[in-house]
Amino acid sequence: MSENKLKIVFFGTPEFAVASLDRLMKDGQDIAAVVTMPDKIAGRGHKLIQSDVKRYAVENGLRVLQPEKLKSPDFVEELRAINADLFIVIAFRMLPEVVWSMPRLGTFNLHASLLPKYRGAAPINWAVINGETETGVTTFFLKHEIDTGDIIEQRTIAILPEDNVGDVHDKLMTLGADMVAHTVMDIAAGNVTPQPQPEGEFIPAPKIFKDTCRIAWDRPATEIHNLVRGLSPYPAAWSTFEDSRTLGTFADVKIFETALCGDTPAGNRKPGEVIVAKDRLFVAVADGMLEIVSLQPAGKKRMGADAFLRGYKPERFV
Template sequence: MKKEDLKIVFFGTPEFAVTSLAKLVDEGYNVSAVVTMPDKEAGRGRKIIQSDVKKYAVEKGLEVLQPEKLKAPEFIDKLREINADLFIVIAFRMLPEVVWTMPRLGTFNLHGSLLPKYRGAAPINRAIMNGETETGVTTFFLRHEIDTGDIISSRKIQISDNDNVGTVYDILMHIGADMVIETVESILDGTLETRPQPEGEFTPAPKIFKEDCRIDWNRSAREIHNHIRGLSPYPAAFSAIEDEEGKNIDVKIFESLPVDNVIIEKNTTPGTIMISGKRLFAATSEGILEILSLQPAGKKRMAASAFLLGYHPVKFTTAQNG
């Protein structure tokens, strides 16, 4: 079968998925339809927000399906009518069995981790938050339990101490697009080989909620640093700062650096702020953390030096609003 004769239905929502979809289109594959999340309203003006995948699909004249419910009879009937050979899923909802078993060549997923590590909705965030020094992307066939199917291929990258979720996301997004093409090619030419995931060997990567972003200053400087970069630039770790007058403001923190050349008194309360010239430091349960950039509530992101021009912080406390 030629690639232009292989009928593909693509499932995805964010920018991470767009790169792979664009690669398929650019390579001349027959993307018969694109399935993405329904449009939603946001902001005070209730502006209609479309997913990144929909924006791209519309621009390229691809058919777009936006089911509210993935088991809806009209959606299932539409998929059967398309009669695709292969489904590809990237950063989408969990598909019901009636959907992923439909195409004759199966349904494969691109996942942002080295499975079986970091199964779940936030693999890139969780890997960095946990201080991992490597991660990667994996393609695998879907099965009942989430992220547990037979592995097709995987590719590893190193995570540097300067990386955050934004930089790793961009790297994996492009590597993943290449792997999607390689996976489809192996299916087409009959060279596909798979291997089962090891039983009982997995690390969970649950969805990031607001409370997951709150900084606990009773952790070590290294742990807090990993927490910050695992959430930067979005959704961003947050805390609150108390000033000399006892007032609190919530802040998002985007960049930090553990330091070992700042001397503090023993038993200094975690969260205590130290200022040296234009630099902002915070005590933790173990070590000192320099805060490099942050964003006070209602303001723009700024360097710590700019923040100190208008604020006189004393300590980090528990954030009130996030």
């Protein structure tokens, strides 16, 4: 590494952040500490679950800090004692000013959208749900209001028609790691000229809740198709179906993949009514039909529509 090597504290939690941390390590940057969420108790065995970032940090011998409260005087003093040049934040909690204002070169965030579009907790999901054909990553310096700081760098990728949110996540994770490394080098060399975010282009990307994921079959096919893509493979769009063998009995099902049917009419069928044709599963929607390609009934594994139809006789989705 050159004389521009920086002492960095890295803040992050999920897999998305690990790629950037790994890239910085391979570039020879001085990762003085990693800050991540406290371990959580989860599952039937009540096991302690570590974040992806913590697992990587432990495996690579990095110092790990897991504060319950980011304003805790003990944590703030611990950070201050590190005397880092730069803080980097990727998929972490909102930092208080006492933290993000600490390093001499500031604190920058990697966000998985082309800011100011898709500010919020779920930018990748909402870009796909809204049918965008491109998205990207942004590095920007933190300030008081979340996701509003001055832009350092942006890079763009296409969202292909067949991409789901998992595909786009993985592309942005790799692209983002490269851009984080480049941003660090530019900051170290004094080659950054941050630009204010453009006005009037704000699109929200709020947190995804269970109700967000429920399919409304009285919507157009393209809208439902994009919702499924934007939630697949996780957390997954879902619906409830009535089985014709036991009318009045309903069960939940996750839907991972659909296919558009062009202008195929649904006849006089109401939205949600099922059409089965040669082991293929179609559902009437507002402007025609939509094919369900893969899905997962409650308590079962993910399966193709043909396998689903061998075990179930759906009458309608509601």
